[in-house]
Amino acid sequence: MSSVRFVLACLCAMVAAIVLPASAQLGTDQPPYITMTLEAETPNPAAGSEVTLAFVSRPKPTWHGYWKNPGDAGIETSVAWTLPDGVTAGPLEYPVPQRLIIGGLMNYIYEGEFAQFATLSIPAGLAPGTRIPVAAKVDYLVCTDEICVPETANVSTVLTVGDGAVASDARARFDAWRAKMPKPLGSDATFEVVQATGAQRMFRLAVPYPADASAIDPYFYPATGDVIDMAAPQSAARDGDMLVIETIAAEGAPERIEGVLAIGNGRGLSLAATPGTVAAVEGGADFAWGAALLAFGGAILGGLILNVMPCVFPILSLKALSLAKSGASEAGARRDALAYTAGVVLVCVALGAVLLGLRAGGAAAGWAFQLQDPRVILFLLLLVTAIALNLAGLFEIATPGAVNKLSASGAGGSFMTGALAAFIATPCTGPFMGVALGAALVLPWPAALAIFAGLGLGLALPFLLLGFVPALRRRLPKPGPWMDTFRKALSVPMFLTALALAWVLGRQAGVDGMTIGIGAALLFALGLWWTGRRQGRGANGAWVPGAALAAVALVAVGTVTRAPAQAMSPAVLGAQPFTEARLEELRAQGKPVFAYFTADWCVTCKVNEKAAIETDRVAKAFGDGGVAVLVGDWTDGNPELGRFIERHNRAGVPLYLWYAPGEQGPRVLPQVLTPGMLTDLVTT
């Protein structure tokens, strides 16, 4: 059987190899495995300008094309142009590739449609209407997981010299392809090859990359094959404004390397690196159990601290007091403590697992990611309000089954209390634990989950100790009437938590969302108050009004939506988002304009913003001079901004432009700014 299959596969490949290049030209019954077309962004380029050409490849299902560096095998695509005299074509530009490992060998590939660009220069002085026939013979390799076929495509198009206008549909199509091209990083990276254990040499690459910019599953694609062992896994670690990639080095000893750093969602940055010293980053590259244990210890400590947070402390205190009050048996106390711990750890690990899953799926999620959704915030607001009102004595929780069985005893109740404490604790973890948990996410997933579990363990630790150490339990104050006062006092931090949540809701969903949220909370409170009154009278079905109004309040949860994101850093210099129309408008008003272009992944940009643009001196000078500030955010590689940037002879950010009133064009400022440079603009 296998030999039959072998013969067939063998025959197919041989036939394909011999017949295909010819049939691709003749268009007979054997189609090529990649259908290639040549498109120009405009069919009427202006004389003396450049026009982008796209080689659009459509591989058949299960087939893939190759990046410039094909990986451990394969060949680079080559283009032979046939062009009229004076017309020249630039090198082939490739979109960010994907990885495919087959039998331990690395392939850098494209599945599905992809476009490679080439820039064509049209000489000046050609009369409008001049025909420019463009033809290219493209040799490339196309493979499945099993077989490879070299193909040749002969593609052509005819351009006519015109005004260079680009049709909107062509613009949209090209912009979609352009979005997949790597963006120039703008600053140089550093690499080092170090001798590791035995004969193995490790390759480390340090890429300047802002600490707060997201990078999902970063991977370095080397432009040549002699730099790294391409099939070896790469580890990435963040060290401040540096992203360090570590993997096994190849035999070569290059003087300078180039490549593309993929940062997730098909985005990538093209960069060049020169030799230098690159220190290993703790916990990431050299994954050591020591570092993981340290992080685990840190997580336990962090969890412990969480116990005194306003959102957790009241729950824990009451739980502890109930334990003291009940005078439960040794066994009962232990069972309670264990159930509570299980609840806390389970919720922490579950949140961590969902987070890791989301990130693996490509979402840019961070810790407390669930708090990015205003609906979750509103739900928490209602929950916390209810807890606060309960603490304040507005109503009692007598019926079993509800999540907030704060003073209930029994293992089930303890488990639910623990789960609730962990869930409510997340808003408080953000500022303290964000960085540490972010670091956890670059660890292998079992270690990362262990750290989340550590956080839960820390959170549960005080109660766990109370359960297992009777001496501690005896030290708890004797129950008495003061407990009621204490409980009511504890409602204050809970109300404060609700206030904080309302503020967050306002930030996320705007004033309207916040009003809906507070309205829903009021409605819910009314229902609970009513319930409390009926409880006081001993009425049957005391919970009916509370439950009904709670349902209405929950409907509100569904109605809040995230308000559109504000323009970035609106407070800084009163900056407005950059558009060319806005720029023209401001210039028509005779205002001096400072336009700057930035991206979250650009370190130079961030440094300039902190050290020069966002300083008080500059703010004052710009304010006195009536300078309008426009900011273009190129984080997602917006093609319109990209074109504007290119028109100023820059491949990417940073770009700083100064439009003085009355001057024809902008002054392009240096890429490293000082406050003095900016204030001088206004005064001179």
Next chain:
Amino acid sequence: MKRMIIASVAAAAAFAIPSSAQVSNGSQATNFRLTDANGNNVALSDFKGKLVVLEWHNPGCPFVVKHYKSGNMQKTQNAVTSAGGVWLTINSGAPGKQGHMNGAEATKLLADQNAAPTHYLLDPRGIVGKGYDAKTTPHMYVINPAGALVYQGAIDDKPTANVADIAGARNHVLAAVEEVRAGKPVSVATSRAYGCTVKYPDS
């Protein structure tokens, strides 16, 4: 089947080096033992004192086809073996994958293509291939009579599947063999191998 298992076990025994090891020029070529197309056990150490060329092979790969259909690989083989050198063609294709062959199939192919390696060796588990870090078909290695590796990489400097490119290409293997015989250092000791991936078993 039984023969294959024996060959694999033999190869595994001969190879105690890690599978992802990189092989460096100038170091002693690691010994190995495989079964050839006729069922004989062949070890690298059988050829002490002789120049040895290793060629990784997959008959279905268009890049291999380029060099066999044109006669370029056969010509290179003859140039090596006629002057007392040894040519070992190794197939590391896993069963069920493109290019995997049993002994009978290999013998027939060699006859059909008029190819004349000293031995055609079967490495269905990819142990020798991974030991030598062979990545493509073809992937070529030259071992000098002292047993040191002196060349690894492509057959020539034209990484295409086009037969017409052979005429103007520098045959790195022939050049290395001639330099070894003339007692000179190998001028191009490494190049980037080009071709299809070696069809190793899915690990």
